Amino acid sequence: MNFISTKFVSAAALAAAMLASGASFAQEAAPEAAAPIDTAAYGEAVDSILADPKFDAAVQYLDANYDQMITEFEELTEIPSGPFMEEAISARYAELLEASGLTEVKVDEEGNAIGVWKGTEGDGKFLVVSAHLDTVFPEGTDVTIEWKGTEAHAPGVRDDKMSTAIILAYARAMKDAGIQTKDDILFVGTVGEEGPGDLRGVRYLFNEGEYADKIKGFFSVEGGSAGSATVGGTGSVRYRVHFKGPGGHSFGAFGLVNPAYALADFMTSFSQIQVPTDPKTTHSVGILTGGTSVNSIPFSVSADIDMRSNEPAELDKVHERMKVIAEQAAANENARRSVAEGPITVELEQIGLRPAGKTAEDTEIFQLTKAAFEATIGDFKGEGFGSTDSNMPMSLGIPALTIGANSGIGGRGHSLDEWLETAKDKTLPNMKATLAVVLANAGMGAE
Structure with a gap:
């Protein structure tokens, strides 16, 4: 069962929307054939200013x-x-x-x-x-x-x-x-x-x-x-990844699905995404929030994550993989523990996009x-x-x-x-x- 929110669109749709709004992931490719650069002319222009x-x-x-x-x-x-x-x-x-x-x-x-x-x-x-x-x-x-x-x-x-x-x-x-x-x-x-x-x-x-x-x-x-x-x-894409569940007493409701465990599953897999060193591509978890008390199963936890790359295509790969991992983490926790009071759901809230x-x-x-x-x-x-x-x-x-x-x-x-x-x-x-x-x-x- 798919418990992931549909608040975001696919990478392809996102790119199309950005193009339509005037903010694309990358500028259009330059023509294949380029004229030789007349560096001397630029140097002369600068020299005239300095003089x-x-x-x-x-x-x-x-x-x-x-x-x-x-x-x-x-x-x-x-x-x-x-x-x-x-x-x-x-x-x-x-x-x-x-x-x-x-x-x-x-x-x-x-x-x-x-x-x-x-x-x-x-x-x-x-x-x-x-x-x-x-x-x-x-x-x-x-x-x-x-x-x-x-x-x-x-x-x-x-x-x-x-x-x-x-x-x-x-x-x-x-x-x-x-x-x-x-x-x-x-x-x-x-x-x-x-x-x-x-x-x-x-x-x-x-x-x-x-x-x-x-x-x-x-x-x-x-x-x-x-x-x-x-x-x-x-380029960078940033999300707040929310995992939500029914919550409950840490002792009395033990055995119910736990959003914190789903988040831990997500972070472990997210940290293992393989990325190239050239073009430099990175991913990171920056902020963790959630829970109400030490003796409660949280009903909501979240992580703010950052994905970056010098190459738009590589950023898209990490972006797409992250979405799969988030969905799988929710499914894994729902399979491991009881969903009698409701399942774990995951919501991806985009909080940053730098083209x-x-x-x-x-x-x-x-x-x-x-x-x-x-x-x-x-x-x-x-x-x-x-x-x-x-x-x-x-x-x-x-x-x-x-x-x-x-x-x-x-x-x-x-x-x-x-x-x-x-x-x-x-x-x-x-x-x-x-x-x-x-x-x-x-x-x-x-x-």
């Missing part, structure tokens, strides 16, 4: 006003902004966007704070430069920075509060230096990037917001130094970013995968990269003792490099 006195003036502005950026970084870090707690920081970030000289500033209906940089040849399409405002830390977390010299120690300093301050500084430096770009730029502080937020900020930006269908390129600035780029979005995708090497955004990093810091480490705001545009076929701009010196991300080195001599070279990336992609110098 422009206005670019040098912008870097000098960043240098001279570095302390202002650090002050804003500290302020933004110390505004609590855990999952679904971004209202205060969104409002303040909008004020800072406006103070940085941007126009059409607003907080959209999902909570993203947005400001517009007007280009000289705007075609109705925007380049997005973003950083996420939220953190993983729940309400009540102490987010006060403890300074140890130039090291900032506090939850969220590296992921991603420094980036939010950096892109504000970029807007001010560009304005002060009199820089012009061909393209319009959206500076965005996004919400819902972390954990249960499930990319809700960028989902809204690309699918429902005012700028949906008006974005042609996307940068997410995250914790880390310049020179690397996340070019692929790791996968990749930005191809032959795209302009990839090549200009590569050229800018090579020209400024002498290195480019591409081809990385991760789960960031860039997943959403990548899945829609919109060129996107996640890049860094801070010192790259720090650690303990997503922990209470997260820290970041903020010294100017360690950070400014990376800010310069990433600013060059932004301006190259926005078409600096267009009259």
Whole structure:
């Protein structure tokens, strides 16, 4: 007998639904034959920017006003902004966007704070430069920075509060230096990037917001130094797996089916799913809940699970196998013990879905970013995968990269003792490099 809930659809149906709603597991395949990449042209475009006195003036502005950026970084870090707690920081970030000289500033209906940089040849399409405002830390977390010299120690300093301050500084430096770009730029502080937020900020930006269908390129600035780029979005599917039964007294009702045993059966089999190391594919049980007392057979228990892969097809395999295992675990417990008071049932509640995708090497955004990093810091480490705001545009076929701009010196991300080195001599070279990336992609110098 099949006791599994039908709240979810098959992987194929899910993919079809996502395509229909504008959020697919992966972008469409590129044409088989591709023209040779003219890397010299991209290098020349970057060189012209680096030789422009206005670019040098912008870097000098960043240098001279570095302390202002650090002050804003500290302020933004110390505004609590855990999952679904971004209202205060969104409002303040909008004020800072406006103070940085941007126009059409607003907080959209999902909570993203947005400001517009007007280009000289705007075609109705925007380049997005973003950083996420939220953190993983729940309400009540102490987010006060403890300074140890130039090291900032506090939850969220590296992921991603420094980036939010950096892109504000970029807007001010560009304005002060009199820089012009061909393209319009959206500076965005996004919400819902972390954990249960499930990319809700960028989902809204690309699918429902005012700028949906008006974005042609996307940068997410995250914790880390310049020179690397996340070019692929790791896809993930998350579920809360509920096992339910009649419950009863642990002694008096002994022999009845037990949801906890069914969950244990499920977790054991789920943990044994074989996955490839390349493409990297993973599965995990993260949270266990349920039960009422130590001397009661629980009537409900659940596990929050996470499945990820750099390859959509592999993610689909784990996804499908998980559903079979859940059904079998319920059936096994119903066969082992009495169902006189009712059987074990299982319900799969989807709690997260991050689409996968990749930005191809032959795209302009990839090549200009590569050229800018090579020209400024002498290195480019591409081809990385991760789960960031860039997943959403990548899945829609919109060129996107996640890049860094801070010192790259720090650690303990997503922990209470997260820290970041903020010294100017360690950070400014990376800010310069990433600013060059932004301006190259926005078409600096267009009259």
